[in-house]
Amino acid sequence: MNVRLILVLMVWPFAAIAQGFAGLGQGAEGFATPRPGVALEFPADHGAHPSYRIEWWYLTANLKGEDGRSYGVQWTLFRSALAPETREGWADPQIWMGHAGLTTPERHFVAERLARGGIGQAGVTAVPFGAWIDGWRMQGRAAEGRDELSALSLTAQGTDFAYDLDLTAEGPLVAHGQSGYSTKSESGQASYYYSQPFYRVAGTLDLPEGPIAVTGRAWLDREWSSQPLDAEQKGWDWVSLHFESGEKLMGFQLRSTDGAYTSGTWIGADGRAEPFEDGVLTMTPLGRARVAGRDLPVRWRLELPAKGLDVEIDALNAQSWMETRFAYWEGPVRITGSHRGEGYLEMTGYE
Amino acid sequence: MYRTALSALLSHWRRHPMQLGSLLLGLALATALWSGVQAINAEARASYDRAAGVLAQDRLEQLVPTDGQRFSQEVYVALRRAGWDISPVLEGRWSRAGRSVRILGIEPLSLPAGAAPQPVAAGGDMAAFLSQPGQGFAAPQTVAALDGADGLPPLTAAPDMVPGMVLVDIGIAQGLLRAEGEVSRLLVAPAQPVGRTPLGEVAPGLSLRAPQAEADVANLTGSFHLNLTAFGFLSFAVGLFIVHSAIGLAFEQRRPMFRTLRALGLPLGALVAILAAEVLILALAAGLVGIGLGYGIAAALLPDVAATLRGLYGAALPGSLSLRPEWWLGGLGIAMLGAGVAAAQSLWRLWHLPLLAPAQPRAWARASARALARQGALAGGLAVVAVLAGLFGQGVAGGFVLLGALLLSAALALPGVLALILGAAERASRGALAQWFWADTRQQLPGLSLALMALLLALAANVGVGTMVASFRLTFTGWLDQRLSSEFYVTARNEAEAGRLHDWLEPRSDALLPIWKIEGPVRGRTAEVYGVADHPTYSENWPILTGTPDLWQSLARGEGAIVNEQLWRREGLRLGDSLTLPGGAERALVGVYSDYGNPRGQVIIGVEDLTALYPEVERLRYAIRIDPEKVPDLRRALVDEFGLPADNMIDQASVKRFSLQVFERTFAVTAALNVLTMGVAGFAMFTSLLTLATMRLPQLAPVWALGLTRGRLARLELVRALLLAALTMVLALPVGLVLAWALLSVVNVAAFGWRLPMHVFPADWLWLGALALAAAGLAAAWPALRLARMPPLRLLKVFADER
Structure with a gap:
């Protein structure tokens, strides 16, 4: 999912400017680069890969409340390394960033955390699985002998919201690209990328008006790499969609000055992955909304002829703006058309 | 029109x-x-x-340790993981080879929005700031002062930084301050996440402190500025x-x-x-x-x-x-x-x-007895206020209420007291001229009283401040002799050299006394902790104010600690109290010593105790006991044979000279304002006399007509001014002495933390009296001269005019 790769690569300089420092995460040499033909290894690859520059644990959930309303939740832990190593204490060059979002039809809540590695404030362990920053946790609670990510508890708190969710996977891990080696552009940038898109969710959202019990589904993305993007690439539009048929779709387009580069993976109800190349997926913006002072396409037409897919996706809340150090749009969408369902949309680079 | x-x-x-x-x-x-x-x-x-x-920190709440000691960064992590949005700060003093600077260690990622210091917010290389060897931001003059200092990270000049401080990443600061894994305090972001675990459950050793509108230094110096303001207002x-x-x-x-x-x-x-x-x-x-x-x-x-x-x-x-x-x-x-x-x-x-x-222009009408009585009552009331402030007043403010009420009361009482004295003199005098002189002087009082009050204030302030400064100087020089009893002081450039220096000096001196110290929080504020050797130099000379008889043995055994007067007074300590040293060790308080010119608290323990508690202490400085006559030879040998730079050694006399220089500069401002105030008072006298001189013609003309020459009249005018000035000086003296007492025993204790014995210097009063007389004489000279040379016609006109 190269969109997030771009996100993080761009986030750090932006975050750095917001903080008053330029050049964070840039210029450090000696990072490992993804190579094809290297098999993913679990549970070790659930943990951190400090020799790669960037990495994330990215979870989005489409939820339905006991009140019948729809909600969306995002929980993300980013890792960005100043140097390809770990050290004890403050000298550790690993830096962590957490983003949490909670979307209701009317409101969108955001929280952000930054932490240094090496002191225990943030980090990830593979066995038993645990990813945390401050009080936010994605904690593995898998049964003996099951994959570490097969069951999770998830919690995050902002100044005006919190959530506490239990997740149980009802399908296998899905590797994108060539067995997890996901090519990112024509010039060869790549990342390691796999997902667990089959979570069933139950839990509680804490909103200013009170707690709400929710159920729904969630999608976890794991990706790490070291390579930056091309200079011409202006932004991206990315979706992760759950269809009522049980099938799923991860797709994105990278917008550059000379057109868009699209890619993605069709996931069967049994978890079988069918990655597709550039040009197979067509994404067409339909309706725009004024969000945070800019025009964003919050309604899209998606066409994937090979799968008979021709759907419209529409934001649950057009104002799902992540007002973080590097701001972007991320929120739940409804799907209508040839397939029905729900999912998540992410958009960056609209000025 | x-x-x-x-x-x-x-x-x-x-x-x-x-x-x-x-x-x-x-x-x-x-x-x-x-x-x-x-x-x-x-x-x-x-x-x-x-x-x-x-x-x-003027806007943010902070979490501070209740025992004043640094605490583990694990507490910070535990609080973060319990949901608290906080940012750690580590601060302390770094010194090496005679250079010293305050280190402020921050964690830029967790700093609350808007809390980033200007140079950090302005830009820079974050990666360089966070990674070894780090990057320091400091005011340009601080960067210049630290030029070439070993051990500090590369420094970048930032005009908005506070001088004397280097801003670094907390990890770098922990290394510089030898405080691995330690934190001084935590900044609390204004908006906190929901569902935090209560502070007491996560970090029972911390407490929440409200935003501090003023830095510590503003509190410390508040009295100094109040002092200046008081002088300005007086002027x-x-x-x-x-x-x-x-x-x-x-x-x-x-x-x-x-x-x-x-x-x-x-x-x-x-x-x-x-x-x-x-x-x-x-x-x-x-x-x-x-x-x-x-x-x-x-x-x-x-x-x-x-x-x-x-x-x-x-x-x-x-x-x-x-x-x-x-x-x-x-x-x-x-x-x-x-x-x-x-x-x-x-x-x-x-x-x-x-x-x-x-x-008809009347010289200011003679104040009625009622007005004088009213003024007297007001003076009495203020005197009561002054006494009450002296008895029950707290701190610097109480001291200044006392001073203000005292001075005003004295000034207001002056005309009444002078009127009584002049009245008595009039009754006691024989002869028409003498009686006229006294009565006429009394008649002029209302017109002159404002100028005389001004003179009284200026004189009293001079006596008071002069006595304070002189007392201070006397005590200070005596104290310097006690405190600087060693003949020679050396500082090695690094630990290895310090070891060689010690071995080299040992056979060449009578005694080699370590001057080693650490800095850390004691009772919540940064203090210095020194270790002293068990040597008669200390037991014979150290300026102990109060202590147990065996305090030096107690220090040598590592059981006790002595503190300076400032710390003792500020914390209301008593002998036998337990004192928590940085790091948590406890020592019994066995003595108190005077420590002038130092705003901060200081603790002394045995040197073995110091090195046991703080093995990392910098061991570079030594005091050397030696026959004073051998000092020049030793200095030469140190430079030529040992190879220590001349900058790294100083003899007793130079230290004393330097200390006195600091002292003199401290009071230079006071002295300057004193002189200026006297000048203003003299000028007030001059204008008042000039005013009166013109208006008094109708009163003088009859006396002239009765046969007194103009010259005689002029001389009488001069004598009158001198007499009034002398009386005012005499009355100002007790006021000034009370003022000095209040400054020494009330204001100084509150402002600086030390109490000084009061010494009186009558010779200074004589000098001041002469100055007052000279001022009055000068002020009266011009009007008197004009009177002496006045054309008789003008005096005659007084009778001719239709008034």
Whole structure:
């Protein structure tokens, strides 16, 4: 999912400017680069890969409340390394960033955390699985002998919201690209990328008006790499969609000055992955909304002829703006058309 | 009509340029001293605010350790993981090879929004800041002062940084301060996440502290600035006396003109309005001149003030002065206000002046007994306030209430007391001339009383402050002798050299005494902890104020600690109390020593105890006991044979000279203000006498007509001025001594944390008395000379005029 790769690569300089420092995460040499033909290894690859520059644990959930309303939740832990190593204490060059979002039809809540590695404030362990920053946790609670990510508890708190969710996977891990080696552009940038898109969710959202019990589904993305993007690439539009048929779709387009580069993976109800190349997926913006002072396409037409897919996706809340150090749009969408369902949309680079 | 009236009224000033000059000069002088002092204070305050604004701790709550010690960063992590949005800060003093700087370690990622110090927020290389060897931000002068210092990260000059401080990443700071894994305090973000675990459950050793509007240094120096303000105000009050007499005179002399203008049809309201406008314009002009002068005074005094603040409190002030509206607007305002107050009485009288009242200028009417009694009662009331403040007052504020009430009370009581003395002298005197002299002197009292009150204030302040400074100097030099009992002091450049130096010096000296210290929080504030060797140098010389008989043995056994007077007083400690040292070790308090010129707390323990508690302590400095005659040889040998740079050694005499120099600079400002105040008081006297001289002709003419020569009369005038000044001096003396007592025993204790014994210096009083007489004599000389040379015709005219 190269969109997030771009996100993080761009986030750090932006975050750095917001903080008053330029050049964070840039210029450090000696990072490992993804190579094809290297098999993913679990549970070790659930943990951190400090020799790669960037990495994330990215979870989005489409939820339905006991009140019948729809909600969306995002929980993300980013890792960005100043140097390809770990050290004890403050000298550790690993830096962590957490983003949490909670979307209701009317409101969108955001929280952000930054932490240094090496002191225990943030980090990830593979066995038993645990990813945390401050009080936010994605904690593995898998049964003996099951994959570490097969069951999770998830919690995050902002100044005006919190959530506490239990997740149980009802399908296998899905590797994108060539067995997890996901090519990112024509010039060869790549990342390691796999997902667990089959979570069933139950839990509680804490909103200013009170707690709400929710159920729904969630999608976890794991990706790490070291390579930056091309200079011409202006932004991206990315979706992760759950269809009522049980099938799923991860797709994105990278917008550059000379057109868009699209890619993605069709996931069967049994978890079988069918990655597709550039040009197979067509994404067409339909309706725009004024969000945070800019025009964003919050309604899209998606066409994937090979799968008979021709759907419209529409934001649950057009104002799902992540007002973080590097701001972007991320929120739940409804799907209508040839397939029905729900999912998540992410958009960056609209000025 | 109005124009005519205006030009008629203004013509007065054309004919009396001297009067105009004295009015403008008085007001300008008063404004100058006031605004000069305010300019210095404003500059200092701005600098403190900047210090307080570092990390926005003037706006943010903080979590601080209840025991004042640094705590583990695990506590920080535990709080973060419990949901607290906080950011760790580590601070402390770094020193090496005689250079010392405050280190402020921050964690840029968790800093609350807007708390990032300006240089960090402005830009830079974050990766370089976070990674070894780190990057330090400091004020340009601090960067220059630390140029070439070993062990610090590369420094970047940042103009907005507070001088004397280096900002680094917390990880770098932990290394520099040898505080691995330790944190001083935590900044609390204004908006906190929901569902935090209560503080007590996660970090019971921490407590929440409200935002600090002022930095510690602002608290420390508050009394110093109050001191300056008090002096400025005193000068302003004295200046107002001048203005009052000049305006009064101008009004009195223009009475016939007022009457004529009114008779010609000028409405009373218009007349008052024109005169009020005249006063305001004069005040504006004088105020502007005064602000200019004030800027000059402030600019001249600022280096001394900065040196004082640095020496006494470690507060860094910029060396240059900026024109801040808060003081120049204030100065202008107070000039207008002062002139308004001074003119109010005259305008009030004018408003009530009957149109056909005799236009005869009267010397200020002899104050009625009732007015004197009222003033006396007020003086008595203020005296009671002063006594109450002395008995029950707390801190610096209490001290200044005492001082203010005392001075005002004395000033208000002065005319009454002088009237009693003169009345008694009149009754005791024989002969018409003598009786006339006393009675006439008493008659003049109301007119002169303001000037005399000003003189009293100036003299009392001089006696008081002079006594304080001299007492301080005497005590300080004695204390220096005790404290600096070793003959020679050396500092090695690094630990390896220190070891060689020790071995090299051992056979060449009578004793080698380590001067090793660490810095850390004691009772919540940064203090120095020294270790001393078990050597007679200390037990025989150290300036102990109170202590157990075996305190040095107790230190040598590692059981006890002694503290300086400041820490002792501030914390209300008693012998036997347990004292928590940085790191958590406890020692019993076995003694207290005096430690002048040091704003901070200090603790002394045995040197073995120090190295056991803090094995990482820097062991570079030694005091050397040696025959004083061998010092030059030792110095040469150290340079030539051992190879220690001359900068790394200093002999006793140089240290003392340097210390006294700091001391003298500390009080240079006080002395300068003292002299200026005396000058203003003398000028007040001069203008008052000048005013009186013109108005007194009708009273002198009959005496002249009875046969007294003009020269004789002039001499009598001179004697009168000297007599009044002498009486005022005599009365000022006790007031000044009480003032000195209050400064030494109340204000100093609150401001600096030490109490000084009071010494009196009668020779100084004689000198001051002579100065007062000289001032009075000079002030009276010109009016007396004019009287002596006055054409007899003018005296005759007194009888010829139709009054």
